[in-house]
Amino acid sequence: MTSQDGATALRLxxxxxxxxxxxxxxxxxxxxxxxxxxxxxxxxxxxxxxxxSQLVNVNIGHQHPRVVAxxxxxxxxxxxxxxxxxxxxxxxxxxxxxxHAPAGFSSVFFTNGGADANxxxxxxxxxxxxxxxVVSAYRSYHGNTGAAVVATGDWRRVxxxxxxxxxxxxxPFLYRSEFWAxxxxxxxxxxxxxxxxxxxxxxxxxxxxxxxETIPGTAGVLVPPPGYLAxxxxxxxxxxxxxxxDEVMCGFGRxxxxxxxxxxxxxxxxxxxxxxxxxxxxPAGGVIISDPIAKTFDDAVFPGGLTYSGHPxxxxxIVATLDAMADEGIVEHAAAIxxxxxxxxxxxxxxxxxxxxxxxxxxxxxxxxxxxxxxxHQPVEPAVVGKVKAxxxxxxxxxxxxxxxxxxxxxxxxxxxxxxTGLGLLEEALDEVAATL
Ligand code: PLP
Numbered sequence: 001m002t003s004q005d006g007a008t009a010l011r012l013x014x015x016x017x018x019x020x021x022x023x024x025x026x027x028x029x030x031x032x033x034x035x036x037x038x039x040x041x042x043x044x045x046x047x048x049x050x051x052x053s054q055l056v057n058v059n060i061g062h063q064h065p066r067v068v069a070x071x072x073x074x075x076x077x078x079x080x081x082x083x084x085x086x087x088x089x090x091x092x093x094x095x096x097x098x099x100h101a102p103a104g105f106s107s108v109f110f111t112n113g114g115a116d117a118n119x120x121x122x123x124x125x126x127x128x129x130x131x132x133x134v135v136s137a138y139r140s141y142h143g144n145t146g147a148a149v150v151a152t153g154d155w156r157r158v159x160x161x162x163x164x165x166x167x168x169x170x171x172p173f174l175y176r177s178e179f180w181a182x183x184x185x186x187x188x189x190x191x192x193x194x195x196x197x198x199x200x201x202x203x204x205x206x207x208x209x210x211x212x213e214t215i216p217g218t219a220g221v222l223v224p225p226p227g228y229l230a231x232x233x234x235x236x237x238x239x240x241x242x243x244x245x246d247e248v249m250c251g252f253g254r255x256x257x258x259x260x261x262x263x264x265x266x267x268x269x270x271x272x273x274x275x276x277x278x279x280x281x282x283p284a285g286g287v288i289i290s291d292p293i294a295k296t297f298d299d300a301v302f303p304g305g306l307t308y309s310g311h312p313x314x315x316x317x318i319v320a321t322l323d324a325m326a327d328e329g330i331v332e333h334a335a336a337i338x339x340x341x342x343x344x345x346x347x348x349x350x351x352x353x354x355x356x357x358x359x360x361x362x363x364x365x366x367x368x369x370x371x372x373x374x375x376x377h378q379p380v381e382p383a384v385v386g387k388v389k390a391x392x393x394x395x396x397x398x399x400x401x402x403x404x405x406x407x408x409x410x411x412x413x414x415x416x417x418x419x420x421t422g423l424g425l426l427e428e429a430l431d432e433v434a435a436t437l
Contacts, residue, residue: 006031006043020144021156030393035062038414040398048393049422051410052400053364056217057275059253060321060330061413067281070320074312083110083309093315096322097277097288100258102267107294109302110286110310114248114274115143117285118211120304121270122147124289125209125242127303128296132164133202135195135241136211137171139219142246151211154219169198171212173222175358175369175377184225192231204239209270214260217249218402221367223360229266242269242293248285252276253325253412256335256363263362269293276412278321284314325412334412338363341416342408345423353427355380355434366408370430372437379404384433391429397422399429406430 009031019027033043038061041047053059060067074089081087094108109124111117122134136142138153149156150163170178172191179190199207210232216222236243245268250260253276257263261271270293274285308314325331338361346359346366357371370385372378385401392399392406400407406426410419 001033001043001045003044006033009033009043030398037061037063038411038418046396048396048398049410049418049425050398051392051408051422051426052398053409053411054280055275056249056254056365056400056407056409057280059276059334059364059412060279060325061411064279064321064324064413066324067279067317067320070316071281071313074316078312080308081312083305083307087310087312087315089312089315089319090310093310093318096319097273097286100322101271101288104267105271105288105290107289107291108286109289109304110284110314111274111306112283112308112311113143113285114246114272115145115148115285116306117248117272117274117287118142118148118151118244118246119145121244121272121287122151122209122211123304124270124287124293124296124302125244126165127300128293129208129240129242131206131208131241133167133207134165134209134211135167135169135199135202135207137213137216137219138168139171139173139216139222140213140246141216141218142211142213143248167198167202167207169195171195171216171222172225172228173220174225175360185227188225188228188231191225191228192235195232196235199235199239199241204241207239207241209242209244210236211244211246213246213248213250214264214266215250215255215365217365217407220369220402220405221361221365221407223362224264229261229264233266244268244270244272246272248272248274249276250365252322253331253334254363254365254409256331256338258331278314278317279411281317281321282311282314283308284311284318328413330412334363337412337414337416337419338366341419342366342423345420346408349423349427349430353430353434355384355430355437361408364408364410364412364414367402368406368408368426370404370406380437384437387433387436388429391432392426395425395428397425397429399426 136151140153142148174187181187271288350356357369370380
């Protein structure tokens, strides 16, 4: 590992690698050569505390030795096998996942990631109900493929609207309420009323599913107010609509629970997952299917499939990840880091810093709203967020940025010391930028 390797990596990237969601000519990516736990480093040995978990997926931290060993062992045994075969590691991965799901879920359909998990959950919901429409939130991201990107609410949907039957609504978000609400209870009640009115106006008999991130992630870590998810469940039941909960970002430890919905009074019909299930060591995702929906496909053919569904390397990484997370108490650790370190630390930072308007979250899943004005909540401009990024990186902190926010989303294994250090660096960066405004 030399500085020359770093320069070569950057040159090859800029010459030949086409990046996601970007105008290609303006990129200057960070070069990363290695990582361990909550730290990554470049070819010059410059280290960064990873407060992003990359794309909020490396829940178990970088290079967990048990997961790396399991992938190596599986590679030596059988690197790939068709999905139509039965394979021991695949069965074990499904069993491990289901052991964390509620009663009444006995099957898993494996995909390559989160987008195709949602794609297939939508397909199952449409075939099970015989209905077409899917209602999802404007403040959401569900993936980059056909139906998933049109179910998505944010700007990435707009240039990609080729799928049909998608309807959107506003979910609850008290800090930027669409409903003129001033309490969480009001926001919850009014958001539920709005959702039900949207469904009624669309014709409830045409709606197959409501698809929600249990806690919308990229949209801002929008923890639902009391009663909201239970209310959505009740609306779905009233009209014979299925509830799909997207746990791709918020599942597998991120909120300090195995599934984010474990913290709420709600049970979905389909659960989609990816990211934290194996921390992205090998691409993987899937759909956890409740028994009545699985039964629909006992005799009817399920018209969906992927060459790499249940890929052995991914399956081995899932088994090892979930075993290590259970044995090492990683989910409970994430909950404690949230309540003991990140939560109080960010609350204190919000008091002190003039551009922090609100902090919210739980576990290792937090958002910091950067605003021009704490009274009007006017967001800071993209250039300010760019300055925050530069100020954080210059201090050795790798942040996750979305719109006018910094998301504090370190691996679930982040130590109390690392979390406190990272919050200190973030505060320095925010102070530096606030002083320029
Ligand atoms: N759903 C949610 C909630 C996500 O955050 C993401 C990715 O960020 C996806 C789906 C898409 O997952 P993938 O990028 O693995 O296709």
